[in-house]
Amino acid sequence: MEAFLLQLTACIATGGIYASVALAIVMIYQATHHVNFAQGEMATLSTFIALTMIQAGLPYWVAFAGTLVVSFVMGALVERLIMRPVQHAPILTHVGVYIGMLLIIGNLTGWVFGYTIQMFPSPFEGGGPMLGGLFSAHQLGSVAVTLAVLILVYLFFTKTSLGLAMRAAAYNPRSARLVGIRVDVMLALGWGLAAAIGSVAGMMVAPIVFLDPNMMLGILLYAFAGALLGGIDNPPGAVMGGFLVGVLENLAGAYIVGTDLKLTVALVIIIGVLVLKPSGLFGRVVFTRV
Amino acid sequence: MSLSPARFLLVLLGLAAALAPLWVLESFHLFQLTMAVIMALAVLGLNIVTGYNGQISLGHGAFFAIGAYVTSILMAQADWSFYATLPFAAAICGMVGYAVGLPALRLGGLYLALVTFSLAVAVPQLLKHKALEAWTGGVQGLFLMKPDPPRWLTSVLPLNADQFMYLNVLIVSGICFLLAWNLIRGRIGRALMATRDHPTAAEAMGMDIAALKTGAFAVSAMITGVAGALSAVAVEFVAPDSFTFLLSITFFVGMVVGGVASILGSIFGGLFVLFVPNIAESISRAAPGVIYGMILIVFLFVLPEGFAGLVRRLLAKLSSPENPKPQ
Numbered sequence: 299m300e301a302f303l304l305q306l307t308a309c310i311a312t313g314g315i316y317a318s319v320a321l322a323i324v325m326i327y328q329a330t331h332h333v334n335f336a337q338g339e340m341a342t343l344s345t346f347i348a349l350t351m352i353q354a355g356l357p358y359w360v361a362f363a364g365t366l367v368v369s370f371v372m373g374a375l376v377e378r379l380i381m382r383p384v385q386h387a388p389i390l391t392h393v394g395v396y397i398g399m400l401l402i403i404g405n406l407t408g409w410v411f412g413y414t415i416q417m418f419p420s421p422f423e424g425g426g427p428m429l430g431g432l433f434s435a436h437q438l439g440s441v442a443v444t445l446a447v448l449i450l451v452y453l454f455f456t457k458t459s460l461g462l463a464m465r466a467a468a469y470n471p472r473s474a475r476l477v478g479i480r481v482d483v484m485l486a487l488g489w490g491l492a493a494a495i496g497s498v499a500g501m502m503v504a505p506i507v508f509l510d511p512n513m514m515l516g517i518l519l520y521a522f523a524g525a526l527l528g529g530i531d532n533p534p535g536a537v538m539g540g541f542l543v544g545v546l547e548n549l550a551g552a553y554i555v556g557t558d559l560k561l562t563v564a565l566v567i568i569i570g571v572l573v574l575k576p577s578g579l580f581g582r583v584v585f586t587r588v
Numbered sequence: 589m590s591l592s593p594a595r596f597l598l599v600l601l602g603l604a605a606a607l608a609p610l611w612v613l614e615s616f617h618l619f620q621l622t623m624a625v626i627m628a629l630a631v632l633g634l635n636i637v638t639g640y641n642g643q644i645s646l647g648h649g650a651f652f653a654i655g656a657y658v659t660s661i662l663m664a665q666a667d668w669s670f671y672a673t674l675p676f677a678a679a680i681c682g683m684v685g686y687a688v689g690l691p692a693l694r695l696g697g698l699y700l701a702l703v704t705f706s707l708a709v710a711v712p713q714l715l716k717h718k719a720l721e722a723w724t725g726g727v728q729g730l731f732l733m734k735p736d737p738p739r740w741l742t743s744v745l746p747l748n749a750d751q752f753m754y755l756n757v758l759i760v761s762g763i764c765f766l767l768a769w770n771l772i773r774g775r776i777g778r779a780l781m782a783t784r785d786h787p788t789a790a791e792a793m794g795m796d797i798a799a800l801k802t803g804a805f806a807v808s809a810m811i812t813g814v815a816g817a818l819s820a821v822a823v824e825f826v827a828p829d830s831f832t833f834l835l836s837i838t839f840f841v842g843m844v845v846g847g848v849a850s851i852l853g854s855i856f857g858g859l860f861v862l863f864v865p866n867i868a869e870s871i872s873r874a875a876p877g878v879i880y881g882m883i884l885i886v887f888l889f890v891l892p893e894g895f896a897g898l899v900r901r902l903l904a905k906l907s908s909p910e911n912p913k914p915q
Contacts, residue, residue, distance in 0.1 A: 332698060333698050333699075333702060335701075335702075335705070380885065383889060384888065384889070387888075387892075389644065389697035389698060389701075390638070390642075390644055390697075390844075390848065391888050391892065392698070393644050393646070393697075393698065393701045393840075394840070394844050394884055394885075394888045395884075395885055395888055397646070397837055397840060397841070397881075397884065398880075398881040398882070398884035398885035398888070399881065399885070400837075400881070401837070401877045401878070401880050401881030401884070402877070402878050402881035402882060402885075404877065405876075405877030405878045405881070406878055408877075409878065515709065515833075516709075519705075519706050519709055522702060522706070523706075559713055559714070559717060560713075561706075561709055561710050561713050562710045562713055562714060564706060564710075565703075565706045565707060565709075565710045568702065568703055568706050569691055569703055572691065572694065572695055572699060572703060573691045573694060576694065576695075576699075
């Protein structure tokens with residue numbers, strides 16, 4: 299029983315990571331109706347930037363904030379420089395550009411920061427086991443950070459006029475432009491926010507899985523699975539989906555298929571959701587008029 | 589359409605260019621060229637489903653791996669001859685392709701790319717799995733032998749095993765390219781493209797979209813699977829880590845750079861993905877990926893039709909001033 303409880307708490311911690319990457323994916327989806335394949339690589343790069351700042355002697359939370367800003371700028375720049383020119387191109391072009399970015403950012407990270415696996419510090423160290431020894435301090439801390447990010451994003455989208463403008467720009471760009479919303483700026487903003495959220499996920503997961511240039515590949519797939527499971531157009535749903543995938547993956551890994559087939563679990567979830575319930579558990583069913 | 593003399597000459601020239609390396613190149617370069625032809629065949633497979641039918645696949649490395657493993661298992665464990673395994677590999681890959689094509693019917697562009705991408709990521713794990721280890725050899729992989737040229741051939745034409753392999757690959761790929769070309773320029777090819785460009789209109793014209801799409805997936809997987817089978821024998825070794833998701837991405841890059849929806853482009857693509865990383869590798873370990881990605885994005889921005897489009901445009905420019913097309 300205790301082993302099972304430990305498994306479950308581990309699930310919740312990794313689920314939190316998947317939830318935040320899933321949230322980043324849904325953010326981009328809401329702003330552009332596209333799924334960014336390079337999301338994971340961008341987050342890994344952000345995490346390396348954070349590590350560089352910490353090694354340069356900055357306190358953790360200063361580096362954390364700095365990384366958020368750098369990631370935000372990076373995401374917005376990617377939108378401006380790379381995505382904008384192909385905005386109206388066919389989907390194949392978009393997929394190609396995402397793959398190109400995945401290759402460039404992933405390999406550039408390895409080139410600049412090296413391929414050795416590195417330790418990444420956790421801000422929640424030293425607390426020891428908590429809640430009856432079930433959670434480590436970092437697990438609790440990362441779940442708290444994920445929830446905080448979720449609440450902030452939720453408040454941003456529902457309570458601020460900027461959030462409303464962003465939703466309008468994604469939902470109906472033409473009408474949004476007519477009422478004076480700068481749709482281009484909103485798009486860049488969406489990409490920036492997604493990159494920043496991704497960087498939070500990167501910094502939270504790095505102390506657990508250790509930092510190397512390919513850190514996010516598996517995580518990205520689980521996050522995709524989570525986003526789809528929860529509904530790709532529903533941020534709270536995506537977070538729920540991320541947690542669910544974390545639980546499914548860990549329990550399946552521990553009790554059913556063994557650790558060497560964990561990635562296949564993501565594949566099965568993705569295909570299962572898309573075939574059985576394409577709108578996800580909490581998503582809206584969208585009708586297309588022909 | 590009959591062969592005009594000019595076209596016939598072109599075909600002859602092409603044949604000569606394909607056969608000449610047999611005698612001109614030494615062993616290692618001949619091996620590289622063999623691999624380039626195999627890559628071209630794999631890219632052709634991808635082109636049929638993604639280029640001509642518009643279903644984006646980022647997971648064709650999976651079919652390549654299945655083809656390679658079917659041939660390897662039959663050769664290494666059951667002592668089959670190389671030639672007997674080829675139809676078998678093609679059939680199994682075709683079936684798997686059909687099975688992947690079924691859920692793909694429900695998925696539009698980006699989702700399909702995502703599903704096939706996760707298939708590509710999962711493949712090495714599946715190949716390493718313990719349940720299959722008795723057949724696949726697990727992480728260690730399987731070793732094979734290239735077929736030796738038969739006596740009747742060596743008595744006429746002295747070839748070593750590498751040269752014979754190149755000849756084999758050339759013949760098999762040539763047949764596949766011819767079949768694909770025939771498929772594409774006929775009724776089915778037009779139906780595939782109509783399904784890609786305007787599914788609603790195509791359906792209204794009485795085309796069976798579901799059959800076309802799953803069929804395209806099956807044929808495409810079959811061709812890429814044959815390429816995988818050829819590669820297993822050419823390399824004389826298969827292991828799970830040769831089939832990571834980067835392989836699928838390589839095919840995708842080859843298709844975009846060579847030319848989407850172009851048979852000739854597939855050949856360019858195969859040559860590109862084999863030789864450009866070699867050049868880039870001399871710069872840095874990380875450089876091939878970076879240069880790859882940059883070339884991919886530059887092509888998408890500047891030359892979305894790839895090499896084949898460039899050649900087509902140059903030819904059009906060359907021929908138009910002298911003899912304008914009779915209307």
